[in-house]
Amino acid sequence: MKRFSMLVAGSAALACLGALLTGCGSGDSESGPTTLRYSWWGNAERADLMKQAIALFESRNPNIRITPSFQEYEAYWQKMATETAGGNAPDVLQMDFSYLREYADRGVLYDLKKQTGGNLVLDDLLPGFRGAGEVDGALYGVPVGGNTWSMYYNPALFARAGAPEPAAGWTWQDYRTSLARITEATDSYGGGNYTGIIYNLEVRLRQQGGQLFTADGKLGFSREQLAAFWTEGQELIRAGVVLPVEKALQIKPRSGFVDDLIASELGWDNFLVRYAAEVKTPLKLAPVPTDNPGQLGQYLKPAMLLSASSRTEHPDAAAKLISFLVNDPEVGRIFGGNRGLPATNAQRAAAQLQGPLAEVAAYEKSIADQLTKAPPAPPKGAGSVEATFVRISEELGYGRIPVAKAVDEFFAEAEQKLAS
Template sequence: MRSYRKTWTAALLATAVLAVTAACGGSGGGETADGKVKLRFSYWGSDARQKMTEEAIRKFEAKNPAIDVEGEFSDFPSYYETLSTKVAGGDAPDVITLEIRALREYADRGTLADLTGKVGTADLDAKVLTTGAIDGKQFAIPTGVNAYAVLANPGLVEEAGLELPDDSAWTWDDFVELCSTVTADSGGKVMGTQLAWNPAYLQIYAAQKGEKLYDGNKLGVSPQTMKDWWAITQKLISAKGSPDAAKSSEIYDNGIEQTLIGTNTGAMAMAWTNVLGTAAKVSGRPLELLRMPKLAGAATGGMFLQPAMFYTASATSEHPAEAAKFIDFMINDPEAGAVILSDRGLPASSKVLASVEGKLPEADRKAKAFVEEIRGELADPPAAPPKGSSDMENLIKRYSEEVVFERMSPDDVAQKFIAEANTMIAG
């Protein structure tokens, strides 16, 4: 199941950020008419996120009356196009929200400031913090964390006469069998699952095979691992544990409201843990989180924590100290945490998380308990992926469709996928 957001292309981003080297002078907010420092803060999201972010900004301004913060908000589909245009024109916001897949694209071209020692990080998980560091410089501070997991609707599983599995021990074969049985026992009214081609899923599976998704500026997965991974998808389709190839391709890009689990026509799905609350709301049914299935005999389950997003600062901001102060507030101040709650992932600061736990919605408390339960099993968070990887999900989907539509043999697809992926991320 996709991230429920449109993707943006590496080509567009690279073209825009390359131009930043030609931009002259400072960027950011400058000063207001009454002499206050003006910071510009870019972020994306829903109307609800905009409302809570503006409230957090007002609390920051109340504590820092000499600073005005101007939010530059957009929906996600237009966010990176707008941001990259501003950066290319030498008009970067002072504080910039980024995803991990965009981090290296911006950091490697000198767009971002080094925040080492400028933002308090003592209460952040040290391993998660490293995901915002490149070449020893802390370019990004994680807002909160997620894990890629299985969402399950226990009611639909029980209606098929089954029970949720022991997720500490279930295998990929168990997953396929459960999904196919749910479909069969419901008479096809409920599918076992919806196909997923997310890079996080491939990364988890590769780790179970002792491989990495990325090995520097090339893929770390072998052709055999790709074929074995696609075999799970092929088994799901042939056993009717998921929709067929045509339907799976058709619904892949749908928002959560139109997914199988969101419409109560699918019993399970793979997604980030922060999707739990929205999925439960739109489905109107209680949902559970499960560990990803595991290869029999694998030394690790391969699951990991990943920042939901990062706060970064422009390297050309005219007010770097104030920009860092604002980021520190958004990450570490309980007042900001009480407003934002888990909107940007479970708060990265352990102190902020503890202070807001009682205010979290039930689904977010469930996600927190799940992450705490599996924390000791998790692999180290992956570093920022190489430049060009921002389009990896589209590439995986395109080649996966070659497999499920049987237009090419898995052997040929694996070789062609790896070759094109390596070219895309070669830097």
């Protein structure tokens, strides 16, 4: 830490009052070592990997020292809420995409566009990640890794039923036909009830040119669109071709792939690591069905981002650390897929991915030209909206509520949560 006299430190503290949005300090031009506080969430394994990455950064930047801090996910956000409320945020912090807008709107985060092209290099980001950390024209986070929505399927079960494997260009009706054929010809259900997952609604909306949330933080779809989506789910339930909700809840936290209960599912592609451990026969990945050729509705979602505090006294050094952790090939080799598939080409090439993660990387590469720009960071309350969607979907699955009432309840609750 720079050595200030008590008088200078007191003056600096006074100068920082009211500077929440612009940050304090003129940069990192002073001589002497600089200390950055850096916080992230993760387990002991990630902490060990981070120690290696930090040591490498410090060896290449001898005038910058890092004070690390990490907690498990829930504890991390509890601590971050306390620190940011007290104006004591770390200089560099790991950010979840779902919290990005909330923290940006509170003035907690530094606009990294001020460092772009200098201390912060973004030229090597995969195209789908460019701009993913922007809010209202400012850059508040840089992705370090991510994933995309996808179709999982068990090729052995598809073959046993005589159903064609999912492929580019297949439609939602093609998928529903396969669900029925597999259920009829095997002891497995064709798949899970995809209408109970809000991200399947999102991908459907994006295929139609719509969105889940508007840029100003409201619901981006109509009651009629939701009613049609949930009605589709009711038809699948009545046909008996999707895993019943009671069985899905009974086996949690395991997926429907356990014991070949289902032959397919839609989810984030990095779940392949988890699913692969639950099945006896290998699973494959395929693009999401679409009724609009050329519009998969898929995008690269940041698994996590790196942000800087708006109150950091060392924005130059903070940007250097973020740039290093995102771009350096050796960091990519150290972490592999621990932070999600790396967000830059250089780190993906260096990550030495194996097994399911290598399959995920190959899959993303195969559809890279069809992935579109990520939506704006979700508004505050989006997580509660998703929880409401799941709860009401389960009520529909049990047959306890008609679609019309379910739609009314969802909109009433969701709009209230987004407005609060």
